[in-house]
Amino acid sequence: MSMDAIRTEALTKHYSVGFWRPRPYLALEGLTLAVGQGEVFGFLGPNGAGKTTTLKLLMQLIYPTSGTAQILGAPVGSTDVKRRIGYLPENPYFYDHLTAEELLEYFASLFGYGAAERRQRASRLLDEVGIGPERRLQLRKFSKGMLQRVGIAQALINDPEVVFFDEPMSGLDPLGRREIRQLILRLRDRGCTVFFSSHVLSDAEALCSRVAIVARGRLVASGPLSEILAFQVHGWELVMSHVPVTVLECALKDGRVLKALPLGPDRYALDLPLGTPPERLLADLTSAGAELVSLNPLRETLEDYFVRQVAGAKSARGLEEGLE
């Protein structure tokens, strides 16, 4: 059995807030998670859910109150682990006085690469993230989007086995988002594990094999995206042309069709309930002269699922706090 790329066990972080009367603030509570090698894993949640806290714990920028975390089978924070990972922080900021090229070469030198290799890696990665001749400008002159691209490049300077992106699409224009999506897919194809936090669900839907959703510091759902969404089939969408109006009215009346949306002359999109198999209605309509265009299960979008899970977590937490 292959080892997990990332594993956390009951990872918890509490902060103390307030100067005179410090109170504990729960940033993350009992996060248990496993991410397999080669996965693109989406770590989703609203603002303040605990996503960045989790990433900082994995990078050992903060220490856990309790629980453990491992990357590639070794405790987080060890130099050996750091050699094999990459990290893009949220809204990255780098040294003003360095150029993009110098920054990447500086970071490459921390991995012990020789001068020629440092130059070659920096140049290749800046090409890959779309930084052109401006790579010779000091970073103080870079826009937010350009800094984000440099941030992504520095995270990949060592060809990492596991890469952590905290809000990788932040500050990017639509073209930039598309390029970074393609980059993440290329990383996946190379066998790199990508763990990224985001509150942009379309990115997760397009890229992830599995997701976890956190809200208010707690894991509220996790699993393969296909399973999460497949479980949530709530009906069928049947699109037909040349639909006889009388048959349609009859189906609407007896509840076999919940809603009929006209798409053009004699052409309808019909919402069917989950409980009734669509084959009988399809047979009735085709025998009355209608033609099948498409039949699809109606699934909840990731956004619907996300909103439901996060709302559930908020009400559960509110209830808990009320009981306390």
Added chain:
Amino acid sequence: MSSIRTIGTVAVNVFRESVRDKVLYNLVAFAVLLMAASYLIGQLTAGQDIKIIKDLGLAAIATFGLMIAVFIGIGLVWKEVERRSIYSLLSKPLSRAEFILGKYCGLGLTLAVNVAVMVVAWYVVLAYMATTVPPDVRAGWTTPATDLGMLRAVGLILVELMLVTAIALFFSTFSSPFLSAGFTLGLWVVGHFNADLKNFESVVDSRAAAWFAHGLYYVLPNFSAFDIKQQVVYAQAVPAGYLATTALYGGVYIALLLTASVAVFSRRDFK
């Protein structure tokens, strides 16, 4: 990659950051100008001109070096944390101890180069002075204008500045630049009067106050020990043993402060 190489890599980046900082250039330019001006001030005094230039030169090196040590030292760690550049850096194969030591060595390198620039400017002014005065005046000097023995004072100034840097770095691992500057300059001032704390019982009646002052004497660094400016200007003997012991004393303090900095920094959460 060895720790020494990692520390060196961080140090070179600190040095590069410092030399690209306009504030540093302004400080060094001002110090060099002051040394040049000391030549004019020397002209106003009768017979003491060379001593004035020597005095002012050493004072300028010590003062501007102190400003560089404090004002760059207090921002070294704070700036990285505040601007969050430390997030990317610490995710690389670099321990927090290597980060602190690299920062310290980088500023040490910056200080050494700047002190060297100031010393060269100082000796140029002194050499020029030597060529412009009549031989009979020169014959009255106890030591040559460009007496290399004065470098002993520069050496101890450099050790003192490295100690100030270690203090600034220590405070910057957990407090804001404003507080760090206050603490560092406060310690520097108190450290120059440290010798008085040892004999505090002769001034106060309270035994507790005397004990407290005695305790402070051993805890606080004695900065006056590094000041041999008068001795070198007046060509008085400074035993090699004294130089070595004082440098060792500074080295031990620096080591203790760096250990404390690493201990504090290693436990810190970057929220």
